[in-house]
Each structure stands twice: as C-alpha cells, then as structure tokens.
Amino acid sequence: MYAFEFAISVVLAVKSAAASTAATTIWFDSENIIPIGNGRLGASLLGRFPDEMVVLNEDHIWSGSINDPNNKNCPGALPQVRDYIWSVSLFPGCFKSIDMHALRVELAVRADDLANAQDLVSESCMATPLSQQEFQTAGNLTLSYPSAEISNFNHSLDLTTALATTTYESNGVQFTRMSFASHPDNVIVMRFTASSGGMVEFDAGLVTPMDSPNVSTSDNILALTAKGQAKSGLPGSINFVVQAEITVAGPTAQLSASDDHVSVSGADEALLLIAIDTNYVRYDDLSGNPQSKVDAALSAARGKSWDELLNNHLNDYQPLFNRVQITLGSPSSSTFLPTDQRKVFPEGADADPEMFSLFAQWGRYLVISSSRNTEPPNLQGIWNAATDPAWGSKYTLNINLQMNSWLSEPLNIAETLNPLWNMLTELAERGKATAAEEYNIQRGWVAHHNTGIWRDSAPIDGAQFGMWPLAPAWLMQNVWEHWAFDPSLTDWVRGVAYPMMKSLCEFYLDFLVVAPSDVEPNQYLVTNPSMSPEFTIRDNLALTYGSTIDTALLKDLFNHTVGFASLLGVDSDFAKNLTSTMARLLPFRIGSLGQIQEYARDYDANGPFSHVSQLYPLFPGAQIDPRLNSTLSDAAQVTLQLRGDAADGWPTAWRVNLYARLLDGEKAYYLMQRLIQLYTYGNLWATSLVYQIDGNFGGANAVAEMILQSHNGEIHLLPAIPAAWAQGSVSGFRARGGFTVDIAWSDGGLTTANITSTSGTAARVRYGGNAIDLVLMKGDSHALNASDFDE
C-alpha cells in the first residue's frame, strides 16, 4: 500500500470511529438536561455551575389514592345516547350517492341530537373525580460547588455505557463528575474527582415541593421523607424516602453535616449513592416500607467500589444496548458540534446522517433507562420536576403509551415491555368493574383514554376525549406484536396475552350494536357511542357511531385472538363467534375527497389535525398496505395530505412511520428532519408544546421502519431509504416471524443482508420489486445480496 493510501485509510478509520461516537454521544458545552435512569429511578442532571440541580424521580411517586371512579348512572343513559346518535345519523338515500349539501343540511337540523348525546354522556358516564392522578417529582439533590471561573465545561452522556460525565477546568485543575443509574444495584451513583489531590469540595442537600417534607442529616447521610400530594379530592397516599449517602477518600478529606446539608472538602474523591423508594406494592397494596427498602438498597451497595458498581451496571446495560448498531453515513461539518447546535442543522443544511442514528439510539437509551421491571415510561418517561406536570405525566392510551412501546420490538429490547404487560394485566382486573358498572356488561373488561399507577379505567376529562372504550383494544395490538416478533413465546401467550385479549373480546361482543337499517342498510355491527381520538366533528362534539379506528381495532383484536386461540388449541367455538362477528363489521370507506373516512359518515371535517387515527390500519396496524390494495393506500395518502404536516413531536413521529409504510422515503425523511429540528429540545427530548417522550420513541421506531419492515408476511429490506441515506449499515434489527436482520447498503442499493432465524420459521424476503422464500432452521443464518433478487 502506498503511503498516502495508508494515510487516507487511517484518516477514514479515525473518522468512522469518531462518527460512530457521534451516533452514540450527547454533549453540551453549557447547561442542558441529561437524563439517566434504571427503569424505576430517574435523575435529570441539569449541568449548572456552581449550583447544580439533580431532579429525582421514582416511578411510583404519584398523587392521590385509589378510589372507585366508575359512574353507575351510565348504563341507564346509554340507550338514550345511542338513540340520539342514530337519529343524527339517519338520512335519506343510499350511501353510494351521498349529497354533501343535503348531508350538511341534515346535520344542522339534527345538531341538537349530537349535542344531546354528548351532554348525556357528560352527565351520566364520566368518572369521579373527573381528572386522574398525576406523576410527581421526588425533589432535587442540590450540589453547590465553590464559586470560581471555569473553562472547558463539557456535560456529556455516552449511550453505549449510560454514563454521564461533566468536566470543567478551574485554576489549572480538571474536575470530573460521573453519574449512572444502576439497575442491578438499585441506586443512582455519582463520583466526584479532580486532577489534583484534595480539591474535591461541595455541599449536598435535598429539597422537595411534595407534602409533609422532612429533611434530616446525620454524619454522611442526607435523608428526605415526604408524601404524594392530594389531588382532585383524593388524599395523598404514597409515602417515600430519598436517602443519599456520601463517602470521601484522601488524606485531607472532610465530611460534615449541618441541619440540611452534608459538606465535603479537601477530598481526592467523593462517592454519592442515592436510593429512593415508596410504600407502593401494587395499585391495591400500599403496605411497603420505604425506609426498609431504601436501607436494603444502600446496605447492599455500600462498600462496593466505583469500579465494582460501574461493572455491575455495564454488565446489565450493555447486553441490551449493544444489540443494535446503526450507521447512516459520513460525518459532515456539524457532526462534531455540541448536540444542541448540531440538531438545528446549521446554515440551512440537512442533518448530518449520523443524527438519525443518534436519534434512534437515544430512543433505545431512553427506553432502557425508563422501563425495566416496574412501570412503563409515562408521558415524560421518568423525568419530571413538577408536582403538576403537563397532562399529569400520565399514561395516555389513545396513541401515546402505544407509541412508547413501538420501538422495543424492532430495535431489539423487547424485555423493556415487561412493565407494560404487568400494567395491562392489572388494568384488566380493574376494568372488569368498569365494564359492569359503566356499561352493564357482565363479562370482560374495559378501559378508556388514560391510566396511571392506580390503574383507573373509567372515562375521564370530558366526554369528547374520555368516552372511548376502544383504548385497550389498541394496546392489545402491542401485545400481539410481542408474539409476532418472537413466535417462541407460546407460554407467555397462554399465561399473559390470551387471557386479557379474550376477556376484552367478550366485552366488545356485548358492546357492539346492530346499526338500524335506516342508518346502515347492511345493518353492520358498530360501536355506539364511538369517537376517533380527540377529534371533534364540529363545535367540540365528538361522539358518533362506527369510527374507522374502532372498526380497525376490533378487526385486529378479534383476528389476533382467533390466531392465539388456534395457537393454544383452545376456545374454538368462541373463535368462530369472533370470526363471524368480524365479517359483520363496517368496511373501510373512502370519502368525497378521496380520503379514508374517519367515521362511518363522511363528516366534512378533514383539515389539519395532530391525530390521524383513521390511519391506524396503515400504521401501527397493517390492514392497509400498498402491496395488498393500492386503492386504500392511495386514500391513506390523501388523508395524510389533508391532515397536513403536524406541528408537534409525536404527531410528526407517527407521520414518519406512516409515510415509511407508504414506501415514501423522501417524505419520511423530510418529516424526520422536522421532528428533530423543530420538535425536540437541545437535548433531543421530543416536545409537544412541552417535553413529551413519545416523539422520541415514535421517531426512533420510524428510523427502523424506513430501513426494515416485516408486516403482512414479508421481510422488506430498505423499503423507504431516502437519497440522503445513500450508504449505511445496521445490525441486530428484529423482524416479525422471529428473525434478526443485519443490512448493509451503498449508493442507495443493497450490498448484503444477513437474516438469522430465532424460532425456525420460514421467511419471505423482499428487496425492491421481488421477493424470495427462505427456509431457515432455528439459529440458521442466510446471507443475501442484491443479485439474489434479480428476476
């Protein structure tokens, strides 16, 4: 090799190592939030100097207490509600020739009945209290350093280690603080060091806005006890303890406690361990002793060295995180800027390609950090500084919790969904009473558009948002996907998935009503009342019958339940009932503008809006697929155009996934750029006016969806690759049917793909216009290249 070639290859190797670092590093040269978490404990490191704040969270610190929210007047009101809705929906003539003008006149005449239906639901069906309880902060750890001029401030997070590092220089001394949240050791760990001996000095304190606070200190311990707040008339009932323990090293090290501070000075090094716990055991059991749980965590961690704690953490974290690699191209001039400057795409340029790898890996990091074996991530993950966060930082079940769960399957961290399965199992327990008391349906369970740690399942907030009993059917789509990606999970299907799906089907079998023949000549089985999440037909009125998402969710739920019944060899009569019921549901309807109708009726309400619920069947569902029926997928595209490019995080993330399913890589890329540039903060947390983590998770999934799809029986390589991602490689992606997939491409075309079977099923693999069939035994791999797909 000639010398200059060698030099070039060294430069390229260095650049590509640096680029891969750029795909897994977040850093700032000024204040910005770096979140860490072990699934249950969260900490936001603000990166301030000299007064640093570390916001602390524990995923069971919520306001209020359990109560019975169900409104027992609802069953008496529902027949009248249905009649009002039928009467609005009556109109002369046949569907095939809808006269929009006549319909509008008709609707104006009937407007009162639409309002009457909703008013009656408001009066008779809504929960007590009307609002749900909220996720609340534990409080802040305050760290005060001696005031000084500092330089070279660097506040960073390495996603490959989940280790946050803050460094700066002052008077020739380099100061370093490293922090991680350990899942195996159940504590948050911080280490403070300096490049010269005896220089580590700070005061640590705890503050909280929560009820009944009591901060105390002794020797090297800071302790805080407090309570979840009362909200909406329900008393606070979560008791929690935060305890921080500091040890110091070095010949001149000193540690002293005042009333509410512990002070460190003259140390070579200080180590701080934080444990937090509550009395929460289950939604109906608050008998836990937070002090003894905290004591247990600290006594197990105490005495372990930094290296030992860090190794435990890496041995736990890296096997999850390192399963997936994503490389999307060469560095650009902005690749090595601080993240907050890099993500605005300086000088009107496109994002540097590794920005998208970073965004996907950041999503994976945030999931691993907020969802292990207690609660799933809520609207803010587990990073909330407030007592009254936006939307209560709850679990919203009409897209958001579902979106939070998408990426875990294709991006190979499926075990992070275990808390979701637990939550759904408990929601199904609480939802039995809601089915009986709100609907007089004596079998099955139901829930509505929000829940929390009390597993509340009744309709909340307002009839036009809350009266949506289809929310749990959407969550069952996530349940189905868990098996679809790993068909070896038969025991899990038998023990966890099938019981809650079957029971939910029972509720809907009784909830569905036959539409009168003067409303639907074919007398379909429909939902009534029904809505399309958060969308109002007009004048704040939302309730109607037969929304498209309701029907699509029921088709999926019934079909998937039939699939599981047959997998398990059980309930064949019940499955037959589901199949025959499925055939009586409304078909998709294409409206006057060529769009997928949002409701059974083609209401004239198709302007820009964040939710695109009528496109559930395109994504995350797969009933609409350009490969299967382009009439429907073209209509889905019209719907997307009518709804417009959204002006928020999660709606944009959803649209990227939808365009990827329409195989439109350029539009997906355009929206992916908008998501990162316009709808994230400097630290890449997604926003929807406020910080809301679903845009991160939905956006990470969208990157995967552009590179690999696997619905409707085909593994599709590079389905929606934009020109800007001309070259790249990924490894460790998962595909439905039980496969892991590695793909490399260049000049926009496939170089190699390697498909490994995890459960011994056949694979049909598509690239471009052709698909081939592979037979793989469990554990077998098959390497493919573009010529395998030549005709």
Ligand SMILES: *[C@@H]1O[C@H](CO)[C@@H](O)[C@H](O)[C@H]1NC(C)=O
């Ligand atoms: C800050 O730290 C990160 C992580 O180590 C590193 O990638 C980045 O280059 C550093 N920034 C500067 C200006 O040194």
Ligand SMILES: *[C@@H]1O[C@H](CO)[C@@H](O)[C@H](O)[C@H]1NC(C)=O
């Ligand atoms: C904790 O820190 C956050 C972020 O700076 C701040 O919003 C909040 O008010 C602080 N809480 C207390 C009790 O100081």
Ligand SMILES: *[C@@H]1O[C@H](CO)[C@@H](O)[C@H](O)[C@H]1NC(C)=O
């Ligand atoms: C606060 O906590 C300390 C230490 O546990 C305890 O001695 C004290 O009684 C507590 N004060 C109140 C008001 O509960």
Ligand SMILES: *[C@@H]1O[C@H](CO)[C@@H](O)[C@H](O)[C@H]1NC(C)=O
């Ligand atoms: C039912 O599910 C199976 C398996 O996923 C799928 O192949 C089939 O198309 C679905 N049928 C309907 C009617 O959605």
Ligand SMILES: *[C@@H]1O[C@H](CO)[C@@H](O)[C@H](O)[C@H]1NC(C)=O
């Ligand atoms: C099937 O549906 C019929 C009619 O609704 C009902 O009588 C029967 O009990 C159902 N069978 C099962 C197994 O659910």
Ligand SMILES: *[C@@H]1O[C@H](CO)[C@@H](O)[C@H](O)[C@H]1NC(C)=O
């Ligand atoms: C595609 O969907 C449309 C609208 O539902 C339907 O009329 C048509 O028969 C479908 N085409 C195929 C090939 O299934």
Ligand SMILES: *[C@@H]1O[C@H](CO)[C@@H](O)[C@H](O)[C@H]1NC(C)=O
């Ligand atoms: C394909 O992937 C499997 C599993 O990771 C690996 O063992 C095998 O070496 C890979 N094959 C090729 C050709 O890269």
Ligand SMILES: *[C@@H]1O[C@H](CO)[C@@H](O)[C@H](O)[C@H]1NC(C)=O
């Ligand atoms: C693609 O794979 C085939 C074997 O399936 C091999 O013969 C061919 O050389 C490969 N082509 C390239 C460009 O690697």
